[in-house]
Amino acid sequence: MEILGLIYCLAFFVYFPIAGISSILLARRIKDYGHQAVNPLIKSFWLLFTMIMIFMSLAFLVCYLLLVITHHHSILGSLFLILPVILFFPIPIILEINCYRAASALNKGAEYVLPESLRNLTQKIQALGWISLGTPLMLFVPVLIFAPVAITASLSLIVSLVLFAILFLGFTIIVSLLRIAFVNKKANESELLWLLTVCVEKNIPLATELDTYSKTLSGKYREKIQELSSFLHSGFSLTEALSATPGLVPQSTIVAARIGEKSNSLGIALRDAAVQTTKNLKQLSDRSNIANLILYLSIVVSIQFLITGFIMYWIIPKFKKIFLDFGVELPPLTLSLMDTSDFVISYFYLFLPFCSLPFIVLFLMYFGNYYGWFNLRIPFITEWFPRLNTPHCLRQIAQSVSVEAPPLLALETVSEFHRWSDVRVRTHLINNNINQGENIWIALRQNKVINSAEASLCATAEKMGNLPYVLRTLADTIEQRRARKLRYLTEIIKPVLISLLGIFVGLFVIAIFMPLIKILRDLI
Structure with missing residues (x-):
């Protein structure tokens, strides 16, 4: 050991x-x-x-x-x-x-x-x-949470329970505040995009309107809007100003706006982004369900871990000694529980990282939701899931086609300005294939951006003359299908996890009380 x-x-x-x-x-x-x-x-x-x-x-x-x-x-x-x-x-x-x-x-x-x-x-x-x-921090997270409770438990059980309740109440409050901040940020993004859309479509000066808009705000968000306005006053284009003040709008919107500036479709790009952001704001309940499920499991598993650890460390050894003194032969299930108790106590440091996993997953989920997963530089993800960027790609192509610009304009902009390097590499390969005479839909299918059925649909829509509508509808369908699968997965996982927790508690309780039942039966 x-x-x-x-x-x-x-x-x-x-x-x-x-x-x-x-x-x-x-x-x-x-x-x-x-x-x-x-x-x-x-x-x-x-x-x-x-x-x-x-x-x-x-x-x-x-x-x-x-x-x-x-x-x-x-x-x-x-x-x-x-x-x-x-x-x-x-x-x-x-x-x-x-x-x-x-x-x-x-x-x-x-x-x-x-x-x-x-x-x-x-x-x-x-x-x-x-x-x-x-x-290494995965070893310290459970120590910081459970060590104060364990120390106070040796002095007073009531004090330790109160401390544990305070810790998890504080944790729940922090999670709730993070969710409020996340929803507020998404609402600000939607509001700003609609403001920019109206200004561009009505030819209203952006910088002046942003100065007026900033007077209704407060805090750091007001400073960011004022910074955006100052860049526009200095002669920056809208995309340059948005790139210089990150966090105001999603990165996909900046890429779409760059396509709009090149193809004279900036208003279309901003309106599409505003509509999509508003739609996503209405669909936050799916993400909240997952976060609430992880929060629920974190609290329940932590409570079970504390109770089980207390019983295994303080109760089981005394329990074992009492029954051995009585000369009672313990049931196999109880012996297995005692062996497991000795094993966990001997190698407790191996289990500490696993206790941290629910809290780390919860933190990463709120961090990604707050800043936006597409705004972070996350490698590996699109290598494992090449279709992750497909809805954005389809909308950007639709934006170019809707103003009779070549689709290659959108793809070249993506290959140059997208935040994820592997998306840039894949889009660059698609551009090379198209420049060599390959059909755009075949090139997208070969690079796993769309599947065969979607490629056939896009080719047919191109011949029929309704390609922008089909591309946007297809992008919405892909996102809705993902949200539906995520909802199904959440609904399936809930009863499975709760059943597993119930089985664990049931086996634990049965193993504890079986020797007592055996003693009572022998006495009768």
């Missing part, structure tokens, strides 16, 4: 932070100074360092697995011990492999500008680096 705990602590508190910090520094160095004219000694150092880190990660992994195998636990116990390895150890291995790829790409190629593929790789390295650096 001691050696296993030592390896676990070294991996979490030494290796993971070093891997995270070094990878973030490498990614920032490439991003800030480029990939050319790098000192060969520095390149050799990075390559050697990443190879050493990969070797250390594999050494940690092998030592950990050997210790688990030689501890002679049951199959279920060994699986529990190996679970942290399966979940967390691949992170630094994948991170260091990507760092090795990035370091190998230094001083290669004739272009001084950072290639899109290397830019995408540095974003992945930064994301994985921050994850690796933040992994």
Whole structure:
């Protein structure tokens, strides 16, 4: 146990932070100074360092697995011990492999500008680096929550219960405030987009109208609107001003506005964005249901964890001693519970990260909802889900087609200004295919942006002359289908999770009371 705990602590508190910090520094160095004219000694150092880190990660992994195998636990116990390895150890291995790829790409190629593929790789390295650096915090979250309760429980049970109630009441209040802030931000986005739409369509000066609008606001949002207005007064275009003041509107709106400025359809772009933002504002209940489900599970599981931990640590050992003194043979289910209690107490540090997962997922969900998932630089996601950006892509093509501009104009703008580098890379490939004579719908299908049925529908709509309407309807249909699947998934998960919690509580209670029933039966 001691050696296993030592390896676990070294991996979490030494290796993971070093891997995270070094990878973030490498990614920032490439991003800030480029990939050319790098000192060969520095390149050799990075390559050697990443190879050493990969070797250390594999050494940690092998030592950990050997210790688990030689501890002679049951199959279920060994699986529990190996679970942290399966979940967390691949992170630094994948991170260091990507760092090795990035370091190998230094001083290669004739272009001084950072290639899109290397830019995408540095974003992945930064994301994985921050994850690796933040992994040790997963051990501290449950400690910060449960340690005060456990300490006060040894002094007074009532005080510990009051403290636990205060902690979770505060947590619930924070979550509610985050939700209010999220809804308020989305409402501000919708209001601003409608204001910009009316001004552009009616040829009203934007800067003057924004100055008047800012007088009705307060706080940081008022300062941002005034900053946007000052950029417009300075001669910036609308898209340049919006890019210089991030957070006011979604990034997809800025891309659509750039297409509008190039194709003289800015009013159409802003109106489409305003309609879509208002529609999303009305559909916040689906996201709230998921967040409420995770919040409910976090509180219920935490309460169960505290009660179970208290019983296993204080009650079960005394319980076991009493029945052994009476010479009562314990039922198999009770013995299994006691063995599980001893196992959890011996390897409690392995279970701490899993206690943090619901809180981390809840935090990430509110963080992403507040800033907007499409506004964050998230690698991997569109590689795993290439159709994630499909609705935006279809609306942007519809915007160009509606003013009789070529669809390639929209795709070129996306390949240049989209926030996600892998979307830029994929769109650039689509542009190359179209320039080589490929049909646009076939090119989109080959790059997994649309499927075969959608490609056929778009080709037919193009021949019939109602392509903009079909593209916008198709984009809405895809989003509605996703929301419906998410709603179905939530409704399926709810009873399953509640049933699992009920089964766990039932087995726990039965295992506790079966010896008492046996004693009463023997006395009768």
